[in-house]
Amino acid sequence: MQGHREKAQNVVIVGGGFGGLYTALALAQRKNHPPVLLIEPNDRFLFSPLLYELLSGELRGWEIAPRYDGLLAGRGLAWLQDRVERIDSHNHQLHTAAGRTLPYGRLVIATGAQSNTFAVPGAGQHSLGFRSLADVERLQRLVALLKSQRRPLQRIAVVGAGPTGVELACKLADMAEGSAVIELIEQGPQVLPQARSFNREQAALALQRRDVRLRTRTQVEAVEAEAITLRCQPEGDSPAHSETLAVRAVVWTAGLSFRSPPIDPAPACDSRGRLLCGPDLRLTGHGDLFVAGDLAAPVDPDGAAGEAPGVAPPATAQVAFQQASVLATNLIRSLRGEPLEPFQWNDLGEMISLGVGEASLTAAGVTLAGPAAYQLRRLAYLTRLPGRPHQLRVAAGWLADWTP
Numbered sequence: 001m002q003g004h005r006e007k008a009q010n011v012v013i014v015g016g017g018f019g020g021l022y023t024a025l026a027l028a029q030r031k032n033h034p035p036v037l038l039i040e041p042n043d044r045f046l047f048s049p050l051l052y053e054l055l056s057g058e059l060r061g062w063e064i065a066p067r068y069d070g071l072l073a074g075r076g077l078a079w080l081q082d083r084v085e086r087i088d089s090h091n092h093q094l095h096t097a098a099g100r101t102l103p104y105g106r107l108v109i110a111t112g113a114q115s116n117t118f119a120v121p122g123a124g125q126h127s128l129g130f131r132s133l134a135d136v137e138r139l140q141r142l143v144a145l146l147k148s149q150r151r152p153l154q155r156i157a158v159v160g161a162g163p164t165g166v167e168l169a170c171k172l173a174d175m176a177e178g179s180a181v182i183e184l185i186e187q188g189p190q191v192l193p194q195a196r197s198f199n200r201e202q203a204a205l206a207l208q209r210r211d212v213r214l215r216t217r218t219q220v221e222a223v224e225a226e227a228i229t230l231r232c233q234p235e236g237d238s239p240a241h242s243e244t245l246a247v248r249a250v251v252w253t254a255g256l257s258f259r260s261p262p263i264d265p266a267p268a269c270d271s272r273g274r275l276l277c278g279p280d281l282r283l284t285g286h287g288d289l290f291v292a293g294d295l296a297a298p299v300d301p302d303g304a305a306g307e308a309p310g311v312a313p314p315a316t317a318q319v320a321f322q323q324a325s326v327l328a329t330n331l332i333r334s335l336r337g338e339p340l341e342p343f344q345w346n347d348l349g350e351m352i353s354l355g356v357g358e359a360s361l362t363a364a365g366v367t368l369a370g371p372a373a374y375q376l377r378r379l380a381y382l383t384r385l386p387g388r389p390h391q392l393r394v395a396a397g398w399l400a401d402w403t404p
């Protein structure tokens with residue numbers, strides 16, 4: 001009985017991305033924090049906003065993808081390299097891929113989002129992604145091959161002109177050094193539909209300067225090994241037409257899907273599969289389960305799922321990062337039976353990478369583009385890297401590289 005009570009005081013965090021890892025780090029800073037176990041299958045955390053700089057070689061792997069054992073060492077946090085397969089909320093237990101059954105007192109689900117190819121024929125099979133270290137290596141190998149072969153009209157198609165597609169297209173164009181044409185395909189009428197107008201204008205200029213071929217109002221109909229079929233719906237009364245392009249690769253950046261490990265009993269989800277939670281980030285109807293990051297769908301105080309534009313915070317690292325400290329507070333309060341705090345998102349602005357050595361940003365009333373924005377963006381992210389020791393190691397590396 002005593003053992004059971006002790007176990008019920010622990011916190012288990014599922015997923016070591018922005019929501020999960022930063023919640024664990026925030027808990028470690030609280031006095032007398034409960035035992036914390038982070039469950040994450042990968043051995044490295046990935047600071048995805050700087051993935052473009054890893055691709056282009058402007059940053060190094062250890063800087064943006066530090067190992068969990070190093071990040072968590074000496075902080076009183078335990079890490080299990082495993083994958084959660086099922087959560088039994090009745091019995092306060094979870095089951096992992098390696099066959100473990102683990103008890104929890106409070107559980108945080110932070111398993112993030114996956115790419116969504118919307119069942120476009122061939123897209124899942126023939127497209128590359130841009131979400132992991134393996135994706136970066138595949139793209140680096142592809143660009144090296146295109147540069148060495150220099151065949152006529154080598155094309156890379158990037159699908160989706162949201163932030164990932166635009167930032168990736170600019171970096172790829174710079175890296176390819178004229179050996180490939182970058183096609184950027186967007187079904188809507190413009191790039192970066194959700195972005196601040198300054199960043200959108202800077203992005204359009206950056207794409208133009210790099211001769212990226214932007215195709216708006218264009219949907220992908222099918223992807224094959226070396227071809228992409230597009231359906232273009234021009235503005236006005238002109239009829240829609242289809243076209244098939246020969247491509248060396250397709251990189252899919254359009255769309256996200258959300259999937260938590262199965263939970264019994266099943267919690268309430270929104271239409272996209274995100275877990276509905278209260279303002280305190282507690283799952284609706286599950287008092288001991290919390291959610292963080294992309295998977296969280298806050299319900300507004302009137303009871304409507306936060307799907308209306310402007311109501312739900314976006315699926316960004318910035319949001320997950322801010323949720324982490326509120327969540328750490330709420331986990332501790334929940335274990336003590338105290339009232340919980342609501343999470344309120346504070347929009348700190350927007351920064352986008354626009355090719356090698358360039359960026360654009362809009363934050364705190366400041367708009368800036370070009371090399372100065374690139375340096376500022378790097379510095380801003382330095383302060384967001386996980387844990388002070390890692391920030392200092394990276395800063396020391398940058399100082400050592402610096403040649404006045």
Ligand SMILES: Cc1cc2nc3c(=O)[nH]c(=O)nc-3n(C[C@H](O)[C@H](O)[C@H](O)COP(=O)(O)OP(=O)(O)OC[C@H]3O[C@@H](n4cnc5c(N)ncnc54)[C@H](O)[C@@H]3O)c2cc1C
Pocket residue numbers: 014015016017018019020039040041042048049050051082083084085110111112113130131164261292293294295315316317318319320351
């Ligand atoms: C290329 C790219 C660039 C981006 N740039 C920006 C940017 O500039 N600014 C910004 O704010 N946001 C950016 N984002 C979005 C940002 O990365 C996400 O919003 C953020 O990572 C969400 O955090 P999360 O914790 O919900 O999920 P993630 O960070 O994706 O972490 C989820 C973790 O859960 C683990 N996991 C999954 N399933 C299981 C399981 N069953 N058991 C255990 N662990 C599991 C995964 O391995 C992963 O480590 C970018 C994303 C990408 C892909």
